[in-house]
Amino acid sequence: MSINQSGWRPTSPEANTGNVPASVTGNKALMLEEALIFEIGDTHTTGVDFCSPAKAGAQTGSPPSRGNKLGSLSRTAPIGLPGLSEPETVRHYTRLSRQNYGIDLGFFPLGSCTMKHNPRLNEKMARLPGFSDVHPLQPVDTVQGALEVIHQLAHWLVTLTGMTSVAMSPKAGAHGELCGILAIRAALEAKGEGARKIILVPESAHGTNPATAAFAGYSVEDIPATAEGRVDTAALKARLGPDVAGVMITNPNTCGLFERDMREISDAVHAAGGFVYCDGANFNAIVGRVRPGDLGIDAMHINLHKTFSTPHGGGGPGSGPVVFSAALTPYAPLPFVEKQGDTFVLIEEENADEHHAGSFGRMVAFHGQMGMFTRALTYILSHGADGLRQVSEDAVLNANYILRSLDDTLDAPFGPSGPCMHEALFSDSGLATGFSTIDIAKGLIDEGFHPMTMYFPLVVHGAMLVEPTETESKAALDQFIAALRSVAERAKAGDPSLKTAPHFAPRARLDETLAARKPVLVWKDPAPLAQAAE
Numbered sequence: 001m002s003i004n005q006s007g008w009r010p011t012s013p014e015a016n017t018g019n020v021p022a023s024v025t026g027n028k029a030l031m032l033e034e035a036l037i038f039e040i041g042d043t044h045t046t047g048v049d050f051c052s053p054a055k056a057g058a059q060t061g062s063p064p065s066r067g068n069k070l071g072s073l074s075r076t077a078p079i080g081l082p083g084l085s086e087p088e089t090v091r092h093y094t095r096l097s098r099q100n101y102g103i104d105l106g107f108f109p110l111g112s113c114t115m116k117h118n119p120r121l122n123e124k125m126a127r128l129p130g131f132s133d134v135h136p137l138q139p140v141d142t143v144q145g146a147l148e149v150i151h152q153l154a155h156w157l158v159t160l161t162g163m164t165s166v167a168m169s170p171k172a173g174a175h176g177e178l179c180g181i182l183a184i185r186a187a188l189e190a191k192g193e194g195a196r197k198i199i200l201v202p203e204s205a206h207g208t209n210p211a212t213a214a215f216a217g218y219s220v221e222d223i224p225a226t227a228e229g230r231v232d233t234a235a236l237k238a239r240l241g242p243d244v245a246g247v248m249i250t251n252p253n254t255c256g257l258f259e260r261d262m263r264e265i266s267d268a269v270h271a272a273g274g275f276v277y278c279d280g281a282n283f284n285a286i287v288g289r290v291r292p293g294d295l296g297i298d299a300m301h302i303n304l305h306k307t308f309s310t311p312h313g314g315g316g317p318g319s320g321p322v323v324f325s326a327a328l329t330p331y332a333p334l335p336f337v338e339k340q341g342d343t344f345v346l347i348e349e350e351n352a353d354e355h356h357a358g359s360f361g362r363m364v365a366f367h368g369q370m371g372m373f374t375r376a377l378t379y380i381l382s383h384g385a386d387g388l389r390q391v392s393e394d395a396v397l398n399a400n401y402i403l404r405s406l407d408d409t410l411d412a413p414f415g416p417s418g419p420c421m422h423e424a425l426f427s428d429s430g431l432a433t434g435f436s437t438i439d440i441a442k443g444l445i446d447e448g449f450h451p452m453t454m455y456f457p458l459v460v461h462g463a464m465l466v467e468p469t470e471t472e473s474k475a476a477l478d479q480f481i482a483a484l485r486s487v488a489e490r491a492k493a494g495d496p497s498l499k500t501a502p503h504f505a506p507r508a509r510l511d512e513t514l515a516a517r518k519p520v521l522v523w524k525d526p527a528p529l530a531q532a533a534e
Contacts, residue, residue, distance in 0.1 A: 031506065034095045038523050041082025047089070099506050101450045107476050111423045111453035111465025112206070112254055114284045114306035116472075121382060122309060122375035131374045136366035140346060146370060147344035151337045153377040154321070157302060160380075160388070161280075162293030163323035167332045168368045172318030173281050176301025177212040177248070179322045179333060179363055183299060184246050184275045185216065186331040186360035193273065196245040202231045203459050204253035206279050213248060223247075225459050228417040229255035229425075233265060240272035246298075250279035252286065252421035254457040254465070255414050256399065266296025275299070275328065283307045284469070285396055285422030288389030298325040304369075308376035319372035330358040335367055394470035398477060399424050402466055405481045409488050413460050422469075428462025432494035437462040442509055443487035445502035449480060 026033030041047075084092070102108070108115035126132060134146045154166045170176040181199070188196055199213035202223040210220040221239065224232045231249065247269050251259040259265070266276045278292055278300040284307040292300050304319040305312040312318075324332050334356065335348045346367065347356060383391065396419070403424035407415045411429035414420070428437045441451035441464075453465040468477055490498055500509060 028504065028506075031098070032095050033506070034092065034099070036523055037084070037092055038082050040088060040092060041084040043078065043080055043082055046083035047085035106448065106450070107468070107472055107480050108450050109452045109466045109468060109480065110450070111256075111425070111456070111467045112281065113312065113453065114282075114303070114422070114467060114469055115312060116284075116309060116469035118309050118375075119379065119382070122378045125378040126371045126374040128374075131370055134370055140344075144344055147337050147346070149370075149377055150368065150373055151339055151344055153373050153380070154337065156377070156380050157321055157323060160287060160291070161297075161300065161302070161323045162291030163297070163300070164293075164326045165329040165332055165336075166321050166323045167363075168321045168336065168373070169333065169362075169364045169366075170301065170320040170322055171364065171369065172305070172320045173206075173279070173301055173303050174208040174212055174320075175318075175363070176303075176320030176322045177208060177277070177279065178216060179320075180277045180299030180301060180324075180328075181212055181216045181218070181248075182360045182363075183322075183324065183328045183331040183333070184277065186358065187275065187328055188245055190331070190358060196243055196274070198244045200236060200239060200244060200247040202236070202247075202249055202253070204229060204231065204255050204257075204457060205248060205250040206254060206281060207456070209248040209250065209277075209279055218245060225255070229253070229257050229414040229459070230259055230417070231261065231265065233261045233268075236265060237268050240268060240274065242273065244269075244272060244274050246275035246277055248277045248279065250282065251292075251295075252282045255417075255459065256403075256420040256423040256425050256465070257414060257417055258286070258421050262295040262297075270296065280323075281306060282422055285392055285399075287392050288385065289392050292323070293325065298328050299323070304372045304376040308379040310372050310375040310379075317369050317372060319369040319376070321368075330356070331360055332356075334359050334362050337367075391470050395422050395468070396420075398468040398470060398472055399466070401474075401477060402468055402481060406484060406488075409485050409492075410464070423465055423467040425457075425460060426464040426466070427460050428464070431462075431488075431491045435491045435494065435498065437464055438512075439498045439501065440464065440484070440487050440491050442501040443490065443498050444483060446504050447483035447487065449483055 103115050103117060130145055131149070134143055140147070150168055154168055157166050158164065167179055170179045185194070188194055197217075197219055199210075199218040199220055200223050201210045201213065201220050203225045210222075213220050223236045223239065226232050230253065236247065247265070249259065249262075249265065251262055253259055269276050275298040276296060278295075278297040280292065280300040280302045283292075283300075283302055287307055299322055301320045301322045302308075303312075304310055304321065305317070310319070322332075334352060335346050338345055338347050345351075349362070352359065380388065399420050399422050403412055403415060403420050406412070406424070406426065410426040412425065413427050413429075414425060428435075428440075431439075437454050441454050444451050453463075453467075455463055456465060457463055468480075487498070497503070502509065
């Protein structure tokens, strides 16, 4: 199957059976093929008619207009945009929206991504006047309510993690990682140990961890995983020394397992003069049950857009506050909100004085993402302590249900390591020759499911990482399990139809290597047809 120049893809003749005709429109029943907007409209016409200003004045009897008063800003060349009528425009974007998969449509099993339902109560609160229209340059006395929300949320983040302080301004997970690493560097420099230039990163950590350490100027060294998928504690201890600034560890890790030696690791790193950064992207699996501060963590980011159910994916803004231990609190970034008497104030460079003189500086222009803060605080208050504990318990229960329901069909490399945490990890071992993870993923699309995370973590060949979260019902999980079992059994049996899946998606399987290396992202006018000489 191929996409022709007009943008639609006819059904291949070999895919037909019986007397079913090949499609001439590219439509699949009510899933309508959609051309590019430039192919629908014409750049030389418009969907709305306007009279010139002078003509309009003549028709109404009013004095002629003297022009649009734009002066040199007036457009002097065609704008190059297609002209569509209102029905054409509405239909175009509505049809495009139907081709977008989201959590409001169905189960979204991406591993390590925590794609869970976003309670609409959170959205309602974020849209309240005073939150949705607040401006970062308003006088502080006009935004006391917004500052109180930030202050309350900071309090609960510190309480839930057992840490000492929190920086609210980082924008997302990797930004939070950078915040923590910069605080570690500032602390080491304050102690005269700025020469420590090595960050240790376990193989089971998120891929952003080594990237962040390298971006901050550190050299990264890997720490291997054990056969059961956890950090090789002995190897980590053996590498510690005066050149090691710290360790960046993900807990629970990307194999879906809790690092049960975390306290021992932290004590060893501290004894060697380093600091411990924990990637908190998987905090959803332990919130309400484990306080990272009790494990000796010095800094950890929290993805508000994951654990506390705010928009994740689809372009929603991120937010990655970083909690700090007492050892790193003096070096945390500005700004932060502080309550002085009955008033909330912003502590920034001009009023930090001596009580925050060690801060490594400022990461962003303003104070964080207000919409995310409002949603996260609403989520915390509506759940309460018992509800947050149930969140993590149900997330872990759902992941283990998937793991044990499928480990007789798919290889679960760390299944013998004990219960998993937030996600179930499978490999492509046991599939028929020539079949791999991507074939299972494409087959799942035909079953109506978004594929799981593929080929990550790298410690497992052909990895398939599934995170069901706590918001999926048993019925939804049973449907997914049945679909994945069916596709996996076809892959084990060598079903050739899987090699051309998906068959029912708007597009056939792409050449993903070519699409990644040579993507066509800009529409261009087709070359004009050659004209015969007169």
